[in-house]
Amino acid sequence: MYNLNRLRLLREVHFRGTLAAAAEALGYNPSTVSHQLATLEREVGVRLLEPVGRRVRLTDEALILIGHTEEALRHLEEARAGIAAAGGRVQGLVRVATFQTAAHTVLPEVLTGLLVAHPGLRLRVSHVPVQEALPGLVARDFDLVLQEEFPGHPGLRVPGVATTPLASDPLWLVSPAAAPVASLAETRERPWVMEPAGTLARRWSTAACRTAGFEPEVAWETSDVLLHLRLARAGAAVALVPGLALRAVGRDGLLAVRPEGEPERTISLTVREGSGRAPALAAVRDAIVAGFAAPSDDA
Secondary structure, eight states: OOOOOHHHHHHHHHHHHHHHHEEEEEETOOOHHHHHHHHHHHHHTTTTTTEEEEEEEEOOOHHHHHHHHHHHHHHHHHHHHHHHHHTOOEEEEEEEOHHHHHHHHHHHHHHHHHHHHHHEEEEEEEEEHHHHHHHHTTTSSSSSEEEBTTTTTTTOOOOSSEEEEEEEEEEEEETTSSOOOOSGGGGGGGGEEEEOSHHHHHHHHHHHHHHTOOOOOOEESOOHHHHHHHHHHTSSBBBEEEEEHHHHHHOOEEEOOOOTTOEEEEEEEETTOTTSHHHHHHHHEEEEEEEESSSHHHO
């Protein structure tokens, strides 16, 4: 019988890439992790890790163990959720990863109301890019992830999770009211503000401009979507932004028009399979679903 704690250490090394990162994630020191994994290798009778520069690579045998460890952790999570559901108490910590515009609009009122209704509930909310949040969900850094997808640019797919669609959020072309544009084609000579290269939003925005027949001149690069609107209002740049951003900042001093094809991003909520029965997580999930379903004035 293999030790589950040591198997979890091996799993963390697989996700984090180094012994030091795995140790930090679990609150151990690297020498303890190294010692425990050496013990696991003796228990299994094969080599599990091979050094590759400053990182380590898992052997084929280690990857087999990781697969079985994931299954064991999923069953344990289902058991914990079942026990919590039997008690029916909404209490304990729920860790939420979200994108910026949801954190500025829907989440504050929804989550504050939850804490009032359930004093035993604790929340930890992090603004995390979706490309980091979903792996963090699988690694058990988070319990619930709010994510966004842009037209023609599907997001990351990971195994062992369950996703619930929440809403479609219209995407808008914004420019200063004093020097407005009515279409993407009219921005050909304008400076742009876009999210950093490699993000889903940047890939979609760039593709939209190219479809309109030009390469955008990106004068400003920031992941702060609310800053995009402030730069547009100041006349420093034009931008493509989601409706939730306009809901957060307002439209004063801006012209917002729908680009060709009236694109929308998709907002969804993701949890680990088997975890959703826990009353605390179910309460947070249901409140967020209701919050996105509520009518708003940003259409």
